[in-house]
Amino acid sequence: MSIYQVEGGRTLEGTAIVHGAKNSVLPILAAAVLCPGVSVVHNCPDLSDVRASIAILEHLGCRVERSGDTVTVDASGLTRNDVPDALMREMRSSVIFLGAILARTGAAELSMPGGCELGPRPIDLHLAAIRALGAEIREEGGALHCALPKCGLRGCQIDLSIPSVGATENAMLCACGAAGTTVINNAAREPEIVDLQGFLRALGADVRGAGTSTVTVTGRKTLHGGEHTVMPDRIVAATLLSAVAAAGGEAEILGTDYRQLSTVTAILTEAGCRVRSGEQRITIRRDGPLQGVRPIRTAPYPGFPTDAQPPVMAALCRSRGTTVFVENMFESRYRHVDELCRMGARIRVEGRVAVVCGVERLHGAPLRAADLRGGAALVVAALGAEGVSRIEGLSHIDRGYHGLEETLRGMGAQIRRLEDGGGGLPNL
Ligand code: UD1
Numbered sequence: 001m002s003i004y005q006v007e008g009g010r011t012l013e014g015t016a017i018v019h020g021a022k023n024s025v026l027p028i029l030a031a032a033v034l035c036p037g038v039s040v041v042h043n044c045p046d047l048s049d050v051r052a053s054i055a056i057l058e059h060l061g062c063r064v065e066r067s068g069d070t071v072t073v074d075a076s077g078l079t080r081n082d083v084p085d086a087l088m089r090e091m092r093s094s095v096i097f098l099g100a101i102l103a104r105t106g107a108a109e110l111s112m113p114g115g116c117e118l119g120p121r122p123i124d125l126h127l128a129a130i131r132a133l134g135a136e137i138r139e140e141g142g143a144l145h146c147a148l149p150k151c152g153l154r155g156c157q158i159d160l161s162i163p164s165v166g167a168t169e170n171a172m173l174c175a176c177g178a179a180g181t182t183v184i185n186n187a188a189r190e191p192e193i194v195d196l197q198g199f200l201r202a203l204g205a206d207v208r209g210a211g212t213s214t215v216t217v218t219g220r221k222t223l224h225g226g227e228h229t230v231m232p233d234r235i236v237a238a239t240l241l242s243a244v245a246a247a248g249g250e251a252e253i254l255g256t257d258y259r260q261l262s263t264v265t266a267i268l269t270e271a272g273c274r275v276r277s278g279e280q281r282i283t284i285r286r287d288g289p290l291q292g293v294r295p296i297r298t299a300p301y302p303g304f305p306t307d308a309q310p311p312v313m314a315a316l317c318r319s320r321g322t323t324v325f326v327e328n329m330f331e332s333r334y335r336h337v338d339e340l341c342r343m344g345a346r347i348r349v350e351g352r353v354a355v356v357c358g359v360e361r362l363h364g365a366p367l368r369a370a371d372l373r374g375g376a377a378l379v380v381a382a383l384g385a386e387g388v389s390r391i392e393g394l395s396h397i398d399r400g401y402h403g404l405e406e407t408l409r410g411m412g413a414q415i416r417r418l419e420d421g422g423g424g425l426p427n428l
Contacts, residue, residue: 004391004405006382007414008364011249014411018237018255019045020069020230022400024195026093027169028230029053031196032073033060033100034176035203037225044071044230045402048395052091056083060101075104082109085142089113091399095123098146099170102135103153103177103219108146112139117335117371117396125167129158133171133178155180155219163188163300168215169196175217176205184215190301191260195231202226234260235307236401239376241265241284242311243408245273246318246384250285251411258282263304267293267312271319292321292358298329310336310377317345318384319358327352336374339367343385361386369393372400379404383413 020043030053032039044050044066054064054071061079065072081101088094088111101108113123127137130146133153138145155178158171168188175182187193189211197210203226206218237256244251245268258265258277265275265282270293274285293316298306306329316323317340327333334354337347342365346357364387369375375397382389394417397404405415 001392002394002417002419004379004394005416005418006364006379006389006391008247008382008385008387008389010247010412010414012244012247012251012383012408012411012413013249015252015254016240016407016411018232018240018253019043019402021192021195021233022047022049023165023190024192025050025230026053027096027173027192027196028199028228029057029071029073030096030100031173031199031203032057032062033075033078033097033104034173034205035223035225036076037074037223039073039075039203039225040227041071041073041199042069042227042229044069045233047399047402049091049093049399052087052094056087056094056097059084059087078104081105081107083111085111092121093166095126096166096169096173098126098144099130099172099174102130102146102148103174106148106152108144110144112142112144117332125160125162125164126170129160129167129171129184130174132156132158133174133182135174153178153219155182155217158182158184160184160186163213165190165193168193172196172200172207172215172217176200176207176219176221176223178219180219182217182219184217185213187213187215188300189213191231191234191257199226199228202228232256235305235373237261237282238264238305238308239311239380239401240407241268241282242308242315242380243383243413244284245271245286245290245315246380247413248286248384249412250283253282253284255280256282263302264308264312267296267304270294271316290316290319290358292316292319292323292356295324295326297326306330306333307373309333310373311380313354313356314340314377314380315384316356316358317347317381318360318362321358323356323358325354325356327354335370336377339378340381342367343381343389345381363387364389367391369396372396376401376404379408379415383408383415
């Protein structure tokens with residue numbers, strides 16, 4: 001079991017480059033199933049969730065090769081249409097393979113992904129969208145058996161009651177195999193959906209409107225191999241910005257589109273950071289104390305991202321004044337709060353609301369990550385705390401951050417991964 005050991009209280013300086021987006025690369029790798037040729041995907045981060053996606057592709061009969069940050073998927077010899085339970089459990093978002101497998105093979109066998117660390121994660125909208133396209137889906141004993149009628153998938157109008165990211169993506173992938181045109185209304189507008197559209201177009205698909213609330217797909221185009229570069233991870237960028245806000249100092253975050261992070265940078269500016277944005281770069285400086293800010297309400301894009309709530313909260317634990325958080329996206333997204341309180345933070349949670357009363361200092365503590373972004377929040381808090389923190393549960397963090405410790409060390413942070421769980425406290 002590996003842990004992070006973080007010695008806090010040092011300001012961060014320097015430059016960090018943001019790796020490819022987890023939430024983009026997962027649907028893109030699933031989309032590779034659609035294409036009876038070779039897809040070349042650049043800027044693929046080496047994350048455990050990406051390795052899980054590659055394992056699913058290989059199980060399906062694809063040939064997958066990774067060379068540096070480029071993953072090549074040859075889906076021409078697809079032999080299967082099932083995803084075994086063990087692989088479904090490894091990554092909740094493996095449900096994204098449903099639409100693609102069905103569109104390519106005309107049938108699919110998956111197990112229900114079940115809940116996750118963030119609480120219940122229903123897939124009713126995914127299933128409703130795919131049913132609307134004509135699929136017959138039988139839910140039985142935790143398994144999903146999906147088949148198509150003789151006429152196959154048919155383009156249709158899909159009205160999502162919530163702009164779900166995953167349901168929008170699944171509907172887009174499935175609609176690529178449907179005859180005629182599909183219109184997805186109240187589609188999620190996240191930048192990762194625009195990225196998926198870019199990849200699908202590179203394969204020859206006719207997809208329009210991503211980034212707006214209406215996505216239109218004209219299906220059954222002849223798809224061919226294609227090449228795509230995954231967008232930078234805006235949540236990794238938000239985490240690094242929060243780290244500088246927590247620890248103080250000045251750093252430049254490269255590779256990220258500042259327009260995708262304006263809700264986060266606006267909050268950090270209000271809290272007292274100096275933020276300057278340019279093409280593919282954000283510079284942040286924090287030299288005075290942070291101030292509490294107006295209520296932060298998570299919302300679908302372009303609102304404040306739920307994935308940035310934990311790291312931003314970690315930074316605001318040390319601030320003058322009070323900040324209210326309202327988590328509107330997921331039920332159990334305050335699992336980092338108890339751990340932050342172990343470090344001396346003052347936070348009260350009631351349902352969807354967390355009230356952070358800023359304190360002057362945090363102290364290092366033994367901590368446990370319970371989910372991906374909550375785990376990143378503990379790293380952020382530890383960087384701004386006095387003394388040494390040890391963080392367990394790195395498997396959660398490794399799902400979405402590649403080489404977080406190296407990136408932060410490059411900015412002057414004292415953070416190390418100890419592979420054996422520690423033992424004594426070595427000198428940093
Ligand atoms: C994606 C992101 C995740 C991010 C989330 C919200 C990926 C791999 N993950 O997750 O990092 O936190 O968007 O920005 O891209 N819902 C239903 N029924 C459904 C589907 C969703 O009720 O069938 C609800 C969810 O419970 C949640 C809300 O819709 O309350 C939004 O979820 P959704 O946008 O689907 O999130 P994911 O795609 O799972």
